Amino acid sequence: MEFRDLKSQYQKYKYEIDSAIQEVLDNANFIGGIDVKLLEKRLAEYVGVKYCITCANGTEAMTLVMMAWDIKERDAVFIPDFTFFSTGEIVSFRGATPVFVDVKRETYNIDTYKLEKAIMKTIEEGKLTPRAIIPVDLFGLPADHYEIARIANKYNLLVLEDGAQGFGGRIHGRMACSFGDAATTSFFPAKPLGCYGDGGAIFTNSDDLAKLISSIKVHGKGSNKYDNVRIGINSRLDTIQAAILNVKLTAFMEHELNDVNVVYKLYNENLCNIVEIPVIPEGYYSSFAQYTIKLKNKEQRDGLQAKLKEYDIPSMIYYVKPMHKQGAFLGIEINEKDLEVSSKLCETVLSLPMHPYMTEAEIMYISNIIIKYIKN
Structure with missing residues (x-):
């Protein structure tokens, strides 16, 4: 996959x-x-x-x-x-x-x-x-x-x-x-x-x-x-x-942008009561570079990523650390309390496979593994 x-x-x-x-x-x-x-x-x-x-x-x-x-x-x-x-x-x-x-926790x-x-x-x-x-x-x-x-x-x-x-x-x-x-x-x-x-x-x-x-x-x-x-x-x-x-621009305009939003909706239908799914405010439309969910804590997030890997399902963590913790920026004065949401997101987010060519069967397969992991 x-x-x-x-x-x-x-x-x-x-x-x-x-x-x-x-x-x-x-x-x-x-x-x-x-x-x-x-x-x-x-x-x-x-x-x-x-x-x-x-x-x-x-x-x-x-x-x-x-x-x-x-x-x-x-x-x-x-x-x-x-x-x-x-x-x-x-x-x-x-x-x-x-x-x-x-950043805002809901929209990133x-x-x-x-x-x-x-x-x-x-x-x-x-x-x-x-x-x-x-x-x-x-x-x-x-x-x-x-x-x-x-x-x-x-x-x-x-x-x-x-x-x-x-x-x-x-x-x-x-x-x-x-x-x-x-x-x-x-x-x-x-x-x-x-x-x-x-x-x-x-x-x-x-x-x-x-x-x-x-x-x-x-x-x-x-x-x-x-x-x-x-x-x-x-x-x-x-x-x-x-x-x-x-x-590729022709393909993007003709079907890919629409298709990736179909994938988003199918993911949401399967995962809406299981994990925190992406929030798209009213009037907004996303091109879904990534489909990113939030877990309860770092332990649960890392455990889910490991479980998906067992089934050869790739996932990514965007981002493992916030900007203010990057070594290149350590000399800049910051107040950690002002950046708590970003720090927490880095411990709880996980991005799932997402592209216009995903099949409904693939989405169901990934979703079922997530559902089983969370419920257990």
């Missing part, structure tokens, strides 16, 4: 993917080919924004935005404590300070009440200048973006939506990656829309930001790549990956 079954997906679209790759090979247009431009156009239209700029990976997508916004030393950037390391890493990479904010996303408290505290202390918020659309569920926007406007902060896991999600019809001043996503293979390597993208409605990022991502180019008007980096999505993503 696969945790995220990319093999079945490939077999279903083998002809289309192979043909797309072969066309790139035949044309020998490996960097910046027409497939890249087509993909950027389609992604922007799907999300509902003016610009999509592709790049090498999701981490560099966020780094490019930080560079364009000139995030620097003594700046404070507010991020959820319960998320993948890169969201904080790209802040420290610029010399700025990530301020960790606890940043707690907006605690966010505003953290901003106010940072202002009162006067050591750092609040500059930006990076809410994460964790496990496919968009963060509380409308409330985050209200807070950002109140304190004059920029917002970067980290949609690495959220692509395809939405709030009252508005798509993930369309919120904030800019948004990013990742095309890591296991993401809701993944390529066969690394890739990422930035989304924005800002003409100036799109122009600046397009320059920075190619060595700070001006009129051409040999006219360098600023210090930049080399961060491009190659044409083969774009060709693959164009095939």
Whole structure:
């Protein structure tokens, strides 16, 4: 059994993917080919924004935005404590300070009440200048973006939506990656829309930001790549990956996003009275990068993972430790009491196999093992 079954997906679209790759090979247009431009156009239209700029990976997508916004030393950037390391890493990479904010237990996303408290505290202390918020659309569920926007406007902060896991999600019809001043996503293979390597993208409605990022991502180019008007980096999505993503984007829109939500509903029907299942607020729609349950404590969670392994069922713990306990961030002052939810989640969450190609029989098989384990 696969945790995220990319093999079945490939077999279903083998002809289309192979043909797309072969066309790139035949044309020998490996960097910046027409497939890249087509993909950027389609992604922007799907999300509902003016610009999509592709790049090498999701981490560099966020780094490019930080560079364009000139995030620097003594700046404070507010991020959820319960998320993948890169969201904080790209802040420290610029010399700025990530301020960790606890998340809501039900949704796993940043707690907006605690966010505003953290901003106010940072202002009162006067050591750092609040500059930006990076809410994460964790496990496919968009963060509380409308409330985050209200807070950002109140304190004059920029917002970067980290949609690495959220692509395809939405709030009252508005798509993930369309919120904030800019948004990013990742095309890591296991993401809701993944390529066969690394890739990422930035989304924005800002003409100036799109122009600046397009320059920075190619060595700070001006009129051409040999006219360098600023210090930049080399961060491009190659044409083969774009060709693959164009095939997979069609599948994602036609059925995969819907199919993964069918899997979610079947899991819920089986497990709703057994463990704590994912909570999707009214008006929200998740792309389910992961299906994550909560157990009573670490002992029960670890025991269930071991039991599933006995039956060759893969599972994952996202995340084994919160951001504030990562060794790279140990020098940052924090109050453990302010981050209790994140710490507790790291001891109780478990993500189950989740992808559009799961069968009802597989879901029942996994669910029955969980039910038997919990009841015993």
